[in-house]
Amino acid sequence: MEKTLIDESASCACGTVTLSARGPVLSMLLCACLDCRKASGTAHSTITIMQEKSVAISGETKGFARTANSGATITRHFCPRCGTPLFARTSRAPEIVLIATGVFDNPDWFTPNQLIFARSHLDWDHLPEAIARHQTYRPKD
Template sequence: MPTLSLDETANCACGAVSLRIEGPVLSMLVCSCLDCRKATGTGHSAVILMSTDAVEISGDVKGHTRKAASGSEITRNFCPECGTPLFARTARAPLLALIPAGLFDNPDWFAPRQAIFSRTHLQWDTLNEALPQYDTYRDTGGF
């Protein structure tokens, strides 16, 4: 499958923060780890991975750092005014930005290629059965 390249802008709910995304998408996935479930308030997160140099942030953001299911620290950044989740970064992959697909107004291009942390996936949260699932990360150890 050809690499998807994005040229998109996304905004938080109140408009105080915008993200300009320009460049190739490195991966698209869903994650069912407890941290992602708590961050989204649902059964999984839907994430695109971009190089940090492909993401331009306008406006003030606030971050919260904690230890993730991987054992690495993850910092989830959000709008301090409205609380919209904007992006995350992990110590295990510091040059990647994890961006929620739902942040974009029309993310019809989102097509996850894997489901990670399936060991904690909730039965009521239905995923495409053809989607490759991994107990933690895929066998190569990366996203």
């Protein structure tokens, strides 16, 4: 499968924190776990996964760490000034950054190919019929 390459800018609502992402996107997905629903304030989060070396973050962020159902620690980072959710890191894969896709200035390239934690997906959140749905995490290849 061909990787999507991006060279994109992102920022929080007030512009205090900026992010640049340059390189291959590892995955584009939706997550309907309860934690992501609470963090996004809607029925699912929209996540772009990239290698840490492909992402540059400028400005101070605050993080909130918690233990996920998997036992891993997930730390969600946000702007301490305006509260915009920006990105997350997980102890399951410390070499990656999970970027909240909505912070990109122009995310027209984003095409989600899977929904994880479909077991807690809400019926009123209509998604494309063809999207792969996994009850928890996607099985390892």
